[in-house]
Amino acid sequence: MPNWKPTVIAIAGASASGKTLFAKTIYRELIDELGEEGIVIINEDAYYRDQSHLALAERENTNYDHPNAFEHELLSQHITALCNNEAVEVPQYCYKTHTRTDETTAISPKRIILVEGILLLNNPDLRDRFDIKIYMDTPLDICLLRRISRDVNERGRSVDSVTKQYLSTVRPMFYQFVEPSKQWADLVITRGGKNRIALDVVKANIHQILQKHLKE
Ligand SMILES: Nc1ncnc2c1ncn2[C@@H]1O[C@H](COP(=O)(O)OP(=O)(O)O)[C@@H](O)[C@H]1O
Numbered sequence: 001m002p003n004w005k006p007t008v009i010a011i012a013g014a015s016a017s018g019k020t021l022f023a024k025t026i027y028r029e030l031i032d033e034l035g036e037e038g039i040v041i042i043n044e045d046a047y048y049r050d051q052s053h054l055a056l057a058e059r060e061n062t063n064y065d066h067p068n069a070f071e072h073e074l075l076s077q078h079i080t081a082l083c084n085n086e087a088v089e090v091p092q093y094c095y096k097t098h099t100r101t102d103e104t105t106a107i108s109p110k111r112i113i114l115v116e117g118i119l120l121l122n123n124p125d126l127r128d129r130f131d132i133k134i135y136m137d138t139p140l141d142i143c144l145l146r147r148i149s150r151d152v153n154e155r156g157r158s159v160d161s162v163t164k165q166y167l168s169t170v171r172p173m174f175y176q177f178v179e180p181s182k183q184w185a186d187l188v189i190t191r192g193g194k195n196r197i198a199l200d201v202v203k204a205n206i207h208q209i210l211q212k213h214l215k216e
């Protein structure tokens with residue numbers, strides 16, 4: 001049993017606000033120092049509910065921006081297990097088929113666990129699992145422009161489908177669930193995933209935590 005407990009850092013905010021970029025930049029800049037055993041990223045999207053029992057046309061109608069679309073109980077169980085020094089099997093998700101694949105990713109406990117996703121701060125049980133809560137406060141028009149380009153290039157969508165989904169669910173759910181969850185954040189980050197000062201503040205915090213582990 002290690003003498004440290006993982007530190008769990010949540011990175012929340014609108015779709016395409018830069019959560020993934022922020023998490024991946026921290027990971028890339030710390031991985032040499034911390035090693036594979038030191039840091040990992042978990043994506044909330046991996047915990048979208050399995051929809052393999054539904055026809056593709058039905059899956060296309062799911063509201064993916066409502067909290068009910070996620071199996072947050074499983075994410076919460078997995079974080080608890082990692083904090084109890086147990087390995088977990090994280091589901092893998094496919095945005096083209098709108099469901100989980102048959103594969104899972106094995107994750108062992110790490111000193112630093114970065115969790116990123118739109119609705120992490122909305123759920124009180126999940127909130128209790130996070131040591132540091134971050135909210136990416138990127139203007140919604142910038143998020144929309146980035147989402148169109150990402151979803152067309154990487155997620156197999158058309159501009160028309162992104163537009164319809166944005167107006168019917170993404171935007172209304174943002175105002176109902178995502179933006180109000182900003183109140184729970186410890187750090188609110190402007191200007192997205194490339195904000196160098198914000199990246200350095202979070203990295204400095206991680207270094208402080210690691211120093212404490214060394215002393216324990
Ligand atoms: N500051 C930025 N400048 C330019 N492009 C960015 C910036 N932040 C994110 N992007 C791009 O916008 C898209 C969405 O960013 P991403 O980090 O995936 O958002 P999220 O994880 O919040 O959905 C990606 O294609 C990413 O490369």
Ligand SMILES: Nc1ccn([C@@H]2O[C@H](COP(=O)(O)O)[C@@H](O)[C@H]2O)c(=O)n1
Nearest residue numbers: 014015016045064065095098117118170
């Ligand atoms: N089958 C799916 C599942 C999710 N989405 C959208 O993904 C967004 C969350 O992921 P980000 O990387 O953008 O944070 C969310 O807004 C869902 O609308 C989807 O389009 N299809």
